[in-house]
Amino acid sequence: MRLSELGEFRLIDAIRARTGTAAGVHRGIGDDAAELELPPGHRLLTSTDLLLEDVHFRLDWTSAFDLGRKAVAVNLSDIAAMGGAPRFLYVGLACSGATEVAQLEAFVDGVLTEAAExxxxxxxxxxxxxPGPWIISVTIEGTAPAGKAVGRDGARPGDAVLVSGTLGDSALALALWQQGLTPEPWLAERHTRPVPRVALGRGLAEAGLATAMIDLSDGIASDLEHILQASGVGAEIRRAAVPLSPPFRARLERQPELFDLALGGGEDYELLCTVPAARVAEALAVGERCGVPLSAVGAITPAGTGLQLRDDAGTVRPLRVRGYDHFCR
Amino acid sequence: MRLSELGEFRLIDAIRARTGTAAGVHRGIGDDAAELELPPGHRLLTSTDLLLEDVHFRLDWTSAFDLGRKAVAVNLSDIAAMGGAPRFLYVGLACSGATEVAQLEAFVDGVLTEAAExxxxxxxxxxxxxPGPWIISVTIEGTAPAGKAVGRDGARPGDAVLVSGTLGDSALALALWQQGLTPEPWLAERHTRPVPRVALGRGLAEAGLATAMIDLSDGIASDLEHILQASGVGAEIRRAAVPLSPPFRARLERQPELFDLALGGGEDYELLCTVPAARVAEALAVGERCGVPLSAVGAITPAGTGLQLRDDAGTVRPLRVRGYDHFCR
Structure with missing residues (x-):
């Protein structure tokens, strides 16, 4: 059955029937606005994303289920980067009336699966x-105890720079698809099924370990730069310390230029945080508890020093920002 | 200058420079998520809308400034319909790199003007x-004292049905444009510059007058039906009581079929509420205080009676739902 046969209101009813109740929800789907209650002493954290077919995703490279998961995951990742707990989700979807209802159901499955997780x-x-392409808007509301959320502006010279997981896998998978190749399943999943580091971000924030935090959506070079600007500091990253997965390393040996993907490839959705040098061991322990390894990749330097990369021979050069700008290509 | 020359981050910086601080805002634009505080004893109300060029608006029928205002106004109208106070706004915008920065500035002007108002x-x-058309997502967060927000499910038999302002003006303006005609300025503004009834909704809710409330975005026939279904009741509307503006009445005399636009035309963004019969005078007084007249147009009837229209001769007939369904046209 196609969406034009089902209709807008029956679609909404079908989605509504699949959503349960939850703590703090006085009114959910089906009124002019949701009516919600925050835990006492908590602040509200809100982030919104817009995702367009053929700009952010291609339905021939991802299933509708994975698309639903990823649309929510990248939005949850922003709450993770603040150290908050995700709570209330909103999804806007525009698609053509010719869309198969089964495909929409798979998308909604993905949304609900990722949210519940x-x-x-x-x-x-x-x-x-x-008129044609899918358009998705996702808004997430989370909470954090007052004073516990972590912004981009608290990094101080001497802080260690830590990143979670491994970098560049998602960009490598995308590059292979763009070349008409098929990435191995593990690599492909790093692109199609990113895991937002919610428990890790929350653990680091609630223990007061992170002085600044951001999620890596545009690549470490671009995203760390946001922290440097907001905090008024510089940073030095050690090339040898950038965490890489075995599949990434295997290809890197044959193509050294792939290292750029680990620095500026984007869509890692790992966390980058700064932590006082004396508390790095505590932070690494939080990573272990959450099952997400953290790696110390460098240090925050004084204002005016910029973002530098130190290579294996000890040579230091400026790390050029190579992040993605939507309007300049 | 075109957007592709300015770039995404300079665009965001320019918008950020124009937003001030406000009560409850700990972090605004420029972090992974906003960090906000609700007034004690208040609940969170959230609504999100997706607006597409050539589906919801045409840039040749509206200025970018009016588009920014209206995108925010229709979203604020959802908070008005809950009886809440709008507080925190989020806007997603996708457009092509060839877009003139001046047009974007006008859009942002409209957004900020409407929000501030x-x-x-x-x-x-x-x-x-x-890739081409403008895509806008708008999310508004509002607040209401606990227990004061008004949903769609509280209408009871015997309650009066009240609507604010006049109905059908916006749909009439649109119909004239679609016929290649030019509506008079007052009528055109009813379409391009709808005024969300924020103070009125809040006044009715905080005084505990409204048992159910909704904003008229799809037409009274369709929107009242949502209240009837959520509340498990019926309703009877008196045709002669439907409030019409002088310009609408003037055209209606020549074209009686235009009355359908007042019932099912949509985009009025007036409020419809149900009020216990004994408190109608109090509700009308709230309307007067807010400078937005309320009209009693009918009454809630018992479950199973459906939605009926009583004409001037006293004949009663079912009022067919003629609301807009996005996927069935």
Whole structure:
């Protein structure tokens, strides 16, 4: 059956029937606005993303289920980067009336699966007709105890720079697809099924370990630069310390230029945080408890020193920002 | 200058420079998520909308400034319909790199003007490249004292049905444009510059007058039906009581079929609420205080009676739902 046969209101009813109740939800889908309650002493954290077919995703490279998961995961990743707990989710979807209802159901499955995995509940959204491509808007509301959320502006000279997981896998998978090749399943999943580091971000924030934090969506060079600018500091990254996965390393040996993907490839959705040097061991222990290894990749340097990369021979050179700008290509 | 010359980050910086601080905002634009505080004893109300060029608006029928205002106004209208106070606004915008920066500035002007007029502050959003048409997502967070927000499920038999302002003006303006005609300025503004009834909704809710409330985005026939279904009741509307503007009445005399636009035309963004019969006078007084007249147009009837229209001769017939379904046209 196609969406034009089902209709907008039956689609909303079908989604609504699949969402349960949750703590703090007084009204969910089906009113003019959701009505929610925050835990006492907590602040609200909100982030919104817009995702467009053929700009952010291609339905021939991802299943509708994975698309639903990833649309939510990248949004949850912003709450993780603040050290918050995700709570209330909103999804807007525009697609054509010719869309198969089964494909929409798979998308909604993905949305609900990802949300449930991280403690969030779908409480609202919007649906409308698109002349063609899918358009997705996702908004997440999370909470953090007052004074515990971590911004980008608290990094201080001497702090260690830590990143979670491994970098560049997602960009490598994408590069292989773009060349008409098929990445191995593990690498492909790093692109199609990123895991937001929610428990890790929360653990680091609630223990007061992170002085600044950001999620790596555009690549470490670009995202760390946001912290440097907001905090008014510089940083030095050690090339040999950048964490790489075995599949990434295997290809890197044959193609050394792939290292750029680890620095500026984007879509890692790992966390980067700064931690006082004396507390690095504590932070690494939080990573171990969460099952997500943290690697110390460098240090924060004084204002005016910029972002530098130290290579294996000890040579230091400026690390050029190579992040993705949507309007300049 | 075109957007591709300015770039995404300079665009965000320019918008950020124009947003001030506000009560409850710990972090606004420029971090992974906004960090906000609700007034004690208040609940969070959230609504999100997706607006697409050529589906929801045409840039040849509206200025970018009016588009920015309206995108925010229709979203604020959802908070008005809950009886809440709008507080924190998020706007996502996708457009092509060829877009003139001056047009974007006018759009942002409109967004900020409308938000400021109703006490909301822009604290986040997203920007990305669109292959062509403009795509806008708007999310508003509001607050209401615990127990004061008004949903769709509280209408009871015997309650009066009240609507604010006049109905059908916006749909009439649109119909004239679609016929290649030019509506008079007052009528055109009812379409391009809808005024969300924020103070009115809040006044009705905080006085505990409204048992159910909704904003008229799809037409009274469709929107009242949502209240009837959520509340498990019916309703009877008196045709002669439907409030019409002088310009609408003037055209209606020549074309009686235009009355359908007042019932099912959509985009009025007036409020419809149900009020216990004994408190109608109090509700009308709230309307007067807010400078937005309320009209009693009918009454809630018992479950199973459906939605009926009583004409001037006293004949009653079912009022067919003619609301807009995005996927069935």
């Amino acid at each position: 991280h403690g969030a509940v779908l409480v609202g959204g919007d649906t409308c007709r698109s | 109703h006490g909301a502050v822009l604290v986040g959003g997203d920007t990305c490249r669109s």
